[in-house]
Amino acid sequence: MTFQALPGFRDFAPEDLAFRNHILAAWRRVARRYGFEEYDGPPLEPLELYTAKSGEEIVGQLFDFTDKGGRHVTLRPEMTPTFARMVSARANGLRKPIRWFSVPQLFRYEKQQRGRLREHFQLNCDLVGEAGPLADAEVIALAIDVCRELGLTAADFRVRLSDRRVIQALLVGAGLDPAHHPAALGVVDKLERLDPEARDRAFAGAGLMDYIDAVVDMAVVRSWDQLEDLAERYRVDVSATELRQVHDALGEMGLYEFVEVDLSIVRGLAYYTGTVFELFDRQGKMRAICGGGRYDTLLQSLGGVDLPSVGFGMGDVVLGELLKDRGLRPAAAAGTEVMVAAVTAEDLPATLGLAHELRDAGLAAEYAMNGVALGKQLRQADARGARLAVVIGPDDRATGMVQVKDLHEKTQVAVARDAVVAHCTATLGTS
Ligand code: HAM
Numbered sequence: 328m329t330f331q332a333l334p335g336f337r338d339f340a341p342e343d344l345a346f347r348n349h350i351l352a353a354w355r356r357v358a359r360r361y362g363f364e365e366y367d368g369p370p371l372e373p374l375e376l377y378t379a380k381s382g383e384e385i386v387g388q389l390f391d392f393t394d395k396g397g398r399h400v401t402l403r404p405e406m407t408p409t410f411a412r413m414v415s416a417r418a419n420g421l422r423k424p425i426r427w428f429s430v431p432q433l434f435r436y437e438k439q440q441r442g443r444l445r446e447h448f449q450l451n452c453d454l455v456g457e458a459g460p461l462a463d464a465e466v467i468a469l470a471i472d473v474c475r476e477l478g479l480t481a482a483d484f485r486v487r488l489s490d491r492r493v494i495q496a497l498l499v500g501a502g503l504d505p506a507h508h509p510a511a512l513g514v515v516d517k518l519e520r521l522d523p524e525a526r527d528r529a530f531a532g533a534g535l536m537d538y539i540d541a542v543v544d545m546a547v548v549r550s551w552d553q554l555e556d557l558a559e560r561y562r563v564d565v566s567a568t569e570l571r572q573v574h575d576a577l578g579e580m581g582l583y584e585f586v587e588v589d590l591s592i593v594r595g596l597a598y599y600t601g602t603v604f605e606l607f608d609r610q611g612k613m614r615a616i617c618g619g620g621r622y623d624t625l626l627q628s629l630g631g632v633d634l635p636s637v638g639f640g641m642g643d644v645v646l647g648e649l650l651k652d653r654g655l656r657p658a659a660a661a662g663t664e665v666m667v668a669a670v671t672a673e674d675l676p677a678t679l680g681l682a683h684e685l686r687d688a689g690l691a692a693e694y695a696m697n698g699v700a701l702g703k704q705l706r707q708a709d710a711r712g713a714r715l716a717v718v719i720g721p722d723d724r725a726t727g728m729v730q731v732k733d734l735h736e737k738t739q740v741a742v743a744r745d746a747v748v749a750h751c752t753a754t755l756g757t758s
Contacts, residue, residue: 415630
């Protein structure tokens with residue numbers, strides 16, 4: 328009988344975990360640089376936390392079950408409702424704006440495909456208590472800087488920036504009653520993935536046959552200039568909108584080259600109320616790296632606190648693929664720094680003592696446990712990536728010396744046993 332991980336779940340062997348940690352470390356570094364503090368919540372939540380507010384798509388993807396106490400529960404598919412609950416409960420005592428980040432593992436029962444799994448890690452950064460466009464620009468800049476921190480440039484990815492308020496103003500301008508806006512946003516969200524027939528069926532299903540042209544004209548807007556032309560047609564003034572201000576603020580930060588106005592971005596989740604954005608690879612080969620936006624009413628609807636909020640989630644799956652694609656997956660770091668080798672079986676006790684002293688000094692040290700020949704121990708040292716091998720033989724023990732081989736420099740020196748820990752620390756400190 329053989330066992331495999333469940334579909335959509337990953338085993339992380341050491342080299343895979345090193346890569347995951349590389350990404351998560353960059354997430355944490357950049358979030359802290361923006362003054363964000365880390366939090367976490369439970370991986371299992373009551374089902375109702377999502378049914379009301381997240382939107383159909385995510386609710387259909389829940390890993391839900393009834394627990395032994397008869398509660399209907401689910402593994403968390405996203406962090407935002409947990410975050411909203413936690414912040415609402417503490418909001419009065421927290422200094423505003425609240426800047427919190429988290430790195431949860433999330434679970435969605437999706438059809439497994441490239442860039443989509445049933446679990447993933449997601450950086451969540453959310454800023455609460457600030458309604459102005461600078462808060463939106465701040466979290467978008469953070470998302471961009473995470474990608475830059477990992478070595479990606481404007482040639483590799485872009486931010487597609489939009490605003491539901493602008494979209495709704497244009498739809499009103501085109502004569503569409505606000506009652507139909509959620510249905511129109513639902514179709515726009517899927518538009519890119521639909522062929523013409525499926526597209527017509529989607530419009531018919533949403534009762535929007537008379538508005539196909541208006542909605543499509545809006546969804547093809549890919550720049551500020553195109554937006555101005557369309558806005559003029561519908562007599563909508565977009566010059567002082569938050570969308571303009573967010574765009575300008577990112578320009579002031581020197582991030583203009585990363586950002587494109589793109590009204591096809593509306594985001595599937597039901598709670599967004601204003602700015603919405605997604606990060607994509609430039610070649611458009613992959614799914615979204617990151618998505619987020621402003622959700623000014625969610626906190627109140629979950630916890631009773633009326634505070635404007637904006638944030639994003641960035642997954643490790645698509646980002647990891649893009650980094651690999653661009654040759655930005657770092658070589659795994661060496662596991663061992665010093666191999667302590669014994670020439671004869673009688674030297675083994677001395678290697679145990681020295682390996683332990685090296686570990687006490689904070690170095691990663693190993694010794695051969697099975698009395699193999701010295702040549703094999705040195706080959707093992709190489710295979711483990713060790714820079715130094717300390718060899719202890721009968722003569723060394725008699726004279727109070729050891730031999731230190733630098734496996735990178737291909738040199739060897741005799742060092743007094745008492746001084747070898749300091750010698751190794753100094754050598755490795757400079758490598
Ligand atoms: P989301 O668009 O559902 O947003 O997910 C954000 C990112 O997580 C996606 O762009 C994608 O990179 C990654 N992701 C999502 N589902 C999967 C999956 N099944 N497999 C691999 N990666 C995935 C949210 O979750 C919002 N709660 C984000 C947010 C935070 N909005 C405001 N604050």
